[in-house]
Amino acid sequence: MNIADLRKSYEKAELSESASHADPLQQFDQWLNEAIRGEVPEPNAMTLATVGANLRPTTRVVLIKGYDERGIVWYTNYNSQKGRQLAGNPYAALQFHWVELERVVRIEGLVEKVSDEESDEYFHSRPLDSRIGAWASPQSEVIENRAVLVTNAAKYGAQFMLRPPRPPHWGGYRLKPDTWQFWQGRKSRLHDRLRYSLQADGQWLRERLAP
Known part of the structure; x- marks a missing residue:
């Protein structure tokens, strides 16, 4: 079979401005919980992209362990490749792909370490x-x-x-989003795609992007 012939028509849902939240965190919370209730395999799995000193991006899958108005949290080895890259360039991107729901969420922003207290609490759990x-x-x-x-x-x-x-080289990171994108697959490749951009006044600008 020719891999170029593999196709799927996305027809499960839609994403409109009127039905979406003005706050991207609320929209993410709704979609994540729908993925959990829908028993999507590993709904907490997200791709993390970082960039090293050689300007080459790298990706890997990590698991979200918390989220709130401060950002998205995961835990790892600070001496790992991603840890070393974040030490040199603290900006990163995350992506969730819930195939069964025909949805993608992309998140970009600045990354910082969580507090020692947060890392200790999660580690001991x-x-x-x-x-x-x-x-x-x-x-x-x-x-x-x-x-x-x-x-x-x-x-x-x-x-x-x-x-x-807890090892001194192990702990949490928090990505503080300044950009969110929500993608809902639609028929004829005319997908719904909403971007939220953080403004100087702390408000979110919601815009529709062409798919």
Whole structure:
């Protein structure tokens, strides 16, 4: 089969100005909860794009762990590739793709670390094996084989037992949005696409973009 012949007609819903929220966070909250209720696989999964010193963008999938008027939160190893890139260029983009609902949300903005208290609280809520894993994995570094991870996990498991502390190199990031885009698939590729841009007065400008 020719991959160029793969097509789908998007006809499940629409996104109008009159039916959407004036505040993009409320629109996101509505769509995320609809994805959860609709049992979309991993509705909390989002693609994170960062740019390194070589100006080449990189992407990876991370999981949203919180959101409010301050921004979108996820947790990771600060020494990872994304952590090093964010240290040099603190701007990033996020994307949610809920295939079953024919929806995409794109978010752009400045990224900052969450407080130590927030990172501690989330870290200690994780399963024990995940907390040990934060110590065991030198994320993004070259390792000889999988045995390195298994050996590290055994070492830190024996060292910390049931009470591993949060590693100093592990914690949360918060993206503070200045741009949101909401995309709803429509028939004949005439998709609905609304962009929200943060204005100098703190208000959001909502505009329709051509698909």
